[in-house]
Amino acid sequence: MSARELVVLGTASQAPARDRNHNGYFLRWDTEGLLFDPGEGTQRQLLFAGVPASAITRLCVTHFHGDHCLGVPGIVQRLSLDAVAHPVAAHYPASGAEYFARLRRASVFHERATLAEAPVTGEGTIATGGFGELRARRLDHPVESFGYQLTEPDGRRMLPDRLARFGVHGPDVGRLQREGGLRVGDRTVTLAEVSAPRPGQRFAFVMDTRLCDGAFALAEGADLLVIESTFLSADAGLAAEYGHLTAAQAGRIAAESGVRRLVLTHFSQRYTEPEEFRADAAREFGGDIVVAADLMRVSVPRRRGR
Template sequence: MSVRDLIILGCSSQQPTRLRNHGAYLLRWNQEGFLFDPGEGTQRQFIFADVAPPTVTRIFVSHFHGDHCLGLGSMLMRLNLDRVNHPIHCYYPASGKVYFDRLRYGTIYHDHIQVIEHPVSKEGIVHQDGAFTIKAKFLDHGVDNVGWRIQEADTVKFDKDKLKAAGIRGPQVKELEAKGEIEIDGKRIKLEEVSWVRQGDIFTSVIDTKPCKNAVSLAKGAKLLLCESTYLEEHKDLAHSHNHMTAKQAAAIAKEAGAQKLILTHFSARYRDLKPFVEEAREIFPNVDVADDFKRFDFPLQDFLLTQK
């Protein structure tokens, strides 16, 4: 089975600490490596995480505040140095094109890689293929800031017992999948009679925002929701004035959206202990954990029984 996990390369907010680097998040999902908000030092964090940078296939920048993008240039230069032969897709708010260019071309180097830009100017689907659909929505942070929803394609799964009972075997299975029905001994068997659909999993990234409807929309039914929770409730006023959220507000979004698991991140440097974030969030949403540098969260396939419910 292909690797499916979320690796925290950094979880601090504007100011890094001795223990927490600027934010950066790598989602390894089948054959893709989705890198979100590469802050300063991301290239080095890959070394400590023991992950090869060429794993990255797509880079997402939510907005162009420094802690979310200062590692972009060095990551592209590293991929260029490694001479990756796959294209690097970059998604970012279109209004930040000037900052993207400054980061990409901030130093002298020989450009060998293929960078495909996807500046986002309107909400909706920004990429779709046979494997994934990527959607973008604008969040509430005072500047153009994009949240991301990645959903894998649904897949048809066959019930071996039903195939056997119907007498369908070998190449006939592929024929049935392609045509939707097949005739066996004078009887027509439809695809849905011997199969079931595994709905594609959903990952959502909501970083830097006040609570808003678009955050809930992006997180609807997400298997894994990575969400900012810069402050605790005692600093709720700071969260509002700086266009951020508290752990409880992030938990409320997860609950309303019906997400399966919530990962809190983007912590203010004023906090050393992250346990209170979990404690406050669990008052509203039970399945919650906190990001921490180099922590990994598995993102496994759902099993048959869970999918069937």
């Protein structure tokens, strides 16, 4: 099992289909587990996917249309039912605080888990930690909506041949990483001499929106971009009217932002051939395209330069 992967829980848009649950996306990122936009039925989809409630460390809601949030009550109550011991942060547009309160208290239950609400009041960094930095950017939808970007800091990759050449081994490798330099014999070996830059990985989550600066900013340099592609280009007029993207527009965002792996999702029930979305996106993006399906697992690409 990959330490960094996306588990797709649902791929429908406004109405679910027989083979598509409402939205739901779980990102496993080392010891963190971020659950994005849990729509109706997400609790059951987690069961099918083999993801326990205890794996969730953050809940991220982009906006308060039902297909992106009606699964919140079940998730909140499951955290308590399973007595999840760690606090779970909840991020959502602050303008929708009334809706989140209703969802959180939708029915009677014995609350044992700790849900730490952290409403998003504007663009910028909303959380930091060992996982890196979680940022939010505004999107263009009929209701206030934010997309999310998870960024790992840049680091350095140790080079075994260089370590051997300079006689650095065992616990001294860790010391050198922590201190930036190490005395070996009659000279000081620097970290730069035995390592190479290691770009941090980046994940982006862009849901309901028209083309806008925020979508491009979130996608910039993403190793993995999960993005709505509700419509095909033939229905671009409907997409603009309802505040959504076509698959080709999602492909354009990926191409212009240097995305490595593009995951298309949030498909309108009017379409029956998933591969049409791949073809539409490929008109703009020549890279790796994944047409999401329920319960699919998508790995975060290996680090650049490896």
